Amino acid sequence: MAAVEERRSAALALDPEEARRARGARLERVGRWLLPILIMVAAVWLWDRLCVWNEIPRYILPRPGVVAATLITDRALLFSSLLVTLRITFLSLLLAVFGGVGLAILFTQSKWVEMSFFPFAIVLQVTPIVAIFPLINIYVDNQTAKLLLCSWIVAFFPILSNTTLGLNSVDRNLLDLFRLNGASRWQQLRLLKLPAAMPYFLGGLKIAGGLSLIGAVVAEFVAGASGQSSGLASRIIEAGYRLNAPRLFAALFLISLTGILIFLALSLVSHLALRRWHESALSAER
Known part of the structure; x- marks a missing residue:
């Protein structure tokens, strides 16, 4: 042998x-x-x-070395602003996960609830945040709450939509088998629908992760926040007014790097969650 x-x-x-x-x-x-x-x-x-x-002046287009030096010399200001942006980003993503998954479960448990509330979710998604913010600015006093609400609106719909699609895409034969064996609606949800919806939810989570960062930055641009407790968008606005292009590029670099790291982290979470049973992760390992 x-x-x-x-x-x-x-x-x-x-x-x-x-x-x-x-x-x-x-x-x-x-x-x-x-x-x-x-x-x-x-x-x-x-x-x-x-x-x-082309002998371009640094206040128009700084060289990469100048941007790297600015990251070091202005690190205290830039990284404190980065923490503010990250706080808004992750809080809004967390709220989007709980709200999106919870509402998606309600939608699958009752078609009447889905028909009643899903149009409102679509309206929030298709309406530009810059159009919604004046209303938020009137009714919400706290600056952090304003930014958090704007970022949440942007990140909420992908999780809701993808999770709802996943919960509604369960194999009908398996669903009939559960019903024939007397499984309750809670057992069907916990043992069949939620595992089947996991790839869809994780796909929506990767989209929402980037959108929550975009929403946090855009919200701060629209809000025009300023001061020491402001995020990176305020540093970009301030640097633009002062023609401080190296700091502007340094802040842009931090935003881009943060978005890449968020995407990679969520991709890793998705791979670890799916690698032992789902075809998308299994084919990647072959």
Whole structure:
């Protein structure tokens, strides 16, 4: 038996088609990380050379080294503002998760509730936040509550919509099997519908994670908040007024980096939650 397995392994090792596929898989794994890094390095180098070749003043377009130096010299101000933005982002995302999942469960338990309230969720989603904010500004006194509400409105709908779709996409044969075995509505929800909706919820969560950051930044732009307890959007506005382009680019860099890290973190959570049973994660591991 061992000899047969050894000959089979040797045949596979000598198979040119199998070897070509193995090389292609290795190259794809390396290229998935290497190519974006190389492109980013090339873009930064080109940015720096354009500033040098055209002698562009730093108050119009600073060189990458100047932006990096600004990140260090202004780190106390920038990172304190980053914490404010992150607080609004994660609080709004947390509220969007609880509100979106809770309302989606209500929708699946009662079609009357879904028909009554889903149009209001659509109205909130399709109405620009800059149009809603004047009303929020009238009725809400607390500045943090204003920003939190604006960011929540932006992040809420993807979770609600995706989770509702997942809960309604349960295999009808399995649902009939649960009913034939006398499962209660709570048992159907807990043992069948919620696990089936998990991939949809996680997909909506990845979308909502980025939207909550966008909503927090846009809300602060619209609110025009200022002062030491302000977020990164206020630093961008302030730097624009003062023609402090290096600080403006540094704040933009922190916002972009934060968005990338949020997406990667939520993608990791999705992969860890689905890798042992869902086809989307299983195919990624092959």
